[in-house]
Amino acid sequence: MLEVRDLVAGYGLTRVLEGVSLEVGAGEVVAVLGSNGAGKTTLNMVISGLVAARGGEVRFAGDRITGLAPAQVMARGLIQVPEGRKIFPNLNVRENLELGSYRRAKANRARNLEKVFATFPRLRERVAQPAGTLSGGEQQMLAIGRGMMAEPLLLILDEPSLGLSPLLVEEMFALIRRLHADGLAIMLVEQNVAQSLDIAGRAYVLEHGRFALAGRAAEVRENPELKRAYLGL
Amino acid sequence: MNSFPPEIVLEAVANGLLTGAVYGLVALGLTLVYGVLHIINFAHGALLTLAMYAAWVAWAAFGLDPYVAIIPLVPIFFAAGYAVQRLVIGPASRGDDQNILLVTLGLSIVLENAMLAIFRSDTLSVQVDYAMEVVEAPLFFSAPMLLSFPRLVGFGVAFLVAGVLFVLLTMTDTGRAIRAVAKERTGAALSGIDVAHIYAVTFGIGTACLAVAACLLLPSFYVNPRVGNAFVLVAFTIVVMGGMGSVPGALLGGLVIGVVESLSGLYLGDSLGQLGIFVIFILVLLFRPTGLFGARA
Ligand SMILES: Nc1ncnc2c1ncn2[C@@H]1O[C@H](COP(=O)(O)OP(=O)(O)OP(=O)(O)O)[C@@H](O)[C@H]1O
Ligand SMILES: [Mg+2]
Numbered sequence: 001m002l003e004v005r006d007l008v009a010g011y012g013l014t015r016v017l018e019g020v021s022l023e024v025g026a027g028e029v030v031a032v033l034g035s036n037g038a039g040k041t042t043l044n045m046v047i048s049g050l051v052a053a054r055g056g057e058v059r060f061a062g063d064r065i066t067g068l069a070p071a072q073v074m075a076r077g078l079i080q081v082p083e084g085r086k087i088f089p090n091l092n093v094r095e096n097l098e099l100g101s102y103r104r105a106k107a108n109r110a111r112n113l114e115k116v117f118a119t120f121p122r123l124r125e126r127v128a129q130p131a132g133t134l135s136g137g138e139q140q141m142l143a144i145g146r147g148m149m150a151e152p153l154l155l156i157l158d159e160p161s162l163g164l165s166p167l168l169v170e171e172m173f174a175l176i177r178r179l180h181a182d183g184l185a186i187m188l189v190e191q192n193v194a195q196s197l198d199i200a201g202r203a204y205v206l207e208h209g210r211f212a213l214a215g216r217a218a219e220v221r222e223n224p225e226l227k228r229a230y231l232g233l
Numbered sequence: 234m235n236s237f238p239p240e241i242v243l244e245a246v247a248n249g250l251l252t253g254a255v256y257g258l259v260a261l262g263l264t265l266v267y268g269v270l271h272i273i274n275f276a277h278g279a280l281l282t283l284a285m286y287a288a289w290v291a292w293a294a295f296g297l298d299p300y301v302a303i304i305p306l307v308p309i310f311f312a313a314g315y316a317v318q319r320l321v322i323g324p325a326s327r328g329d330d331q332n333i334l335l336v337t338l339g340l341s342i343v344l345e346n347a348m349l350a351i352f353r354s355d356t357l358s359v360q361v362d363y364a365m366e367v368v369e370a371p372l373f374f375s376a377p378m379l380l381s382f383p384r385l386v387g388f389g390v391a392f393l394v395a396g397v398l399f400v401l402l403t404m405t406d407t408g409r410a411i412r413a414v415a416k417e418r419t420g421a422a423l424s425g426i427d428v429a430h431i432y433a434v435t436f437g438i439g440t441a442c443l444a445v446a447a448c449l450l451l452p453s454f455y456v457n458p459r460v461g462n463a464f465v466l467v468a469f470t471i472v473v474m475g476g477m478g479s480v481p482g483a484l485l486g487g488l489v490i491g492v493v494e495s496l497s498g499l500y501l502g503d504s505l506g507q508l509g510i511f512v513i514f515i516l517v518l519l520f521r522p523t524g525l526f527g528a529r530a
Contacts, residue, residue, distance in 0.1 A: 050422060070422040079423075086420030088413040095409050102406055103425030146424065 001026045001061060001185050002047070002078070002154055008055035009039075009046045016042045018209035019056065024154060029176070029186045031196040031217065033230065034206030040189045041083050043206070044158050048080045049073045061153070075103050077153035081160065083189075085143040089132025093123055096131050096142055100149030108151065116145040119175070137168045144175070154185040161192050173199060193230040197221045205230075237499065244378035245499045246492050247370070251384035253491015254391035258446040259464050260471035260483040261395065262439030268478025269415040269435040272330060275337040276317075277468065279344035280440055281461035284310055284447030286348060289456050292359045299359060299451040300386065306444040314440025319433040348458040356455045364452045387449040394445050395484050398438070402480070411435055415478070467494075467507075470514040476524030486524075489513075 117124040205213035366382035402408035475482025497509030
């Protein structure tokens with residue numbers, strides 16, 4: 001479904017990605033792990049068209065999407081829930097969600113809104129509240145809800161559990177499981193290595209702009225390097 | 234200082250409110266562009282002048298009443314504003330705010346000189362029979378106060394425009410996208426909002442506000458190549474006072490400034506009417522730099 005080939009990207013003179021290749025198949029959950037500053041968010045931004053690729057290509061559902069504008073990428077159903085939520089603080093909860101279907105799935109807006117409220121009852125209670133005044137956990141729900149409004153074919157989640165309490169982290173992973181069970185393909189970027197590997201079918205570990213490790217989640221978990229670096233074992 | 238009977242003061246306040254609404258309209262365009270694009274549009278004054286010339290030409294060449302000219306000029310100026318942002322300011326600035334500043338400044342110089350070349354520095358005006366008309370507003374304690382008809386129209390239309398803008402910004406997808414882009418560009422782009430398009434729409438709306446303001450001003454004001462700058466100086470004061478980027482602040486600020494100008498004209502004489510505005514401007518900068526209504530920002 002998503003194919004990334006030899007992707008090179010950076011900012012100014014800084015090189016961040018130095019030839020990255022990855023694949024996400026239909027219905028698959030793929031974890032992308034890596035330490036802070038490894039380039040995970042940059043990878044997402046290149047895929048979504050917000051940062052230009054300097055080399056390599058991104059294909060989605062068979063088409064080359066490298067160089068497309070972010071709006072065109074998301075119009076194809078490749079939806080990203082970005083790191084730091086990036087919700088619209090000055091808009092209320094309902095307006096945030098409705099803008100999720102600004103370009104895609106607009107005809108199903110009312111139905112999808114109900115779906116999101118069924119998934120996140122907390123958001124229904126707060127429809128008229130300015131999003132900037134939501135708690136961190138609620139903002140994360142809103143960001144995911146906004147992404148779901150566009151009926152994603154592939155969902156990129158960039159550190160969805162960042163800043164959440166342990167209980168909410170559990171809830172977040174339960175939600176990702178449910179989305180996966182519904183058949184959604186997910187690329188999960190996470191610092192929560194153990195839990196991500198439990199959910200994911202396959203995993204990639206990004207280091208210094210390259211994937212140092214890739215394979216089935218069960219194998220990646222047993223890798224001694226990874227255990228030492230990320231699991232503290 | 235003179236003391237005036239209350240009905241004279243009241244009349245000055247009322248006329249100030251009426252003028253202030255149109256000032257607010259000029260400020261509305263400026264503050265909207267600032268709030269969304271985060272730039273100060275230095276071409277705002279030149280675009281207002283251009284709109285006033287356009288309204289004058291509509292009257293002189295086509296016999297259109299300035300109020301009727303609003304109907305064709307709003308879409309024309311929206312399109313012009315959209316194109317200027319999309320084709321000139323956006324590409325020339327490459328997202329660098331300092332460049333945008335220079336581009337809008339350059340644009341204003343080009344526009345002003347083009348208008349100087351075409352219309353010379355002569356002062357032009359339209360002759361409409363309602364220009365000097367007054368409307369009597371009854372007061373229970375004295376003779377009725379006299380309100381200028383063109384200013385009454387200006388007040389009504391300015392509020393109508395503000396109402397339309399409110400509906401647009403809160404009830405339509407495009408309006409919500411404008412508000413979304415103002416605070417969160419990355420989130421907007423990832424939601425499928427074309428940020429460059431929304432910038433251009435916003436600039437177009439700001440320019441369309443100027444077209445309306447120009448048509449409202451024309452019956453009682455003259456036009457020359459620099460006339461817009463006088464209004465924009467006032468509009469800058471309003472924008473700072475109302476809180477940079479605040480739409481209701483621009484309108485309320487416009488009303489306050491209109492009254493201040495009118496009262497200082499009454500007490501200090503016409504030539505010093507604008508003095509009060511700048512005293513307010515400096516006081517606001519000293520004591521409320523976020524603006525009277527900008528605290529929530
Ligand atoms: N807009 C930018 N301009 C310049 N450098 C940037 C920019 N964004 C990121 N970088 C740099 O690129 C490198 C990779 O950043 P990135 O955000 O992709 O890392 P990450 O793997 O997502 O890290 P984290 O786990 O902390 O989110 C970092 O060194 C960062 O400083
Ligand atoms: Mg990151």
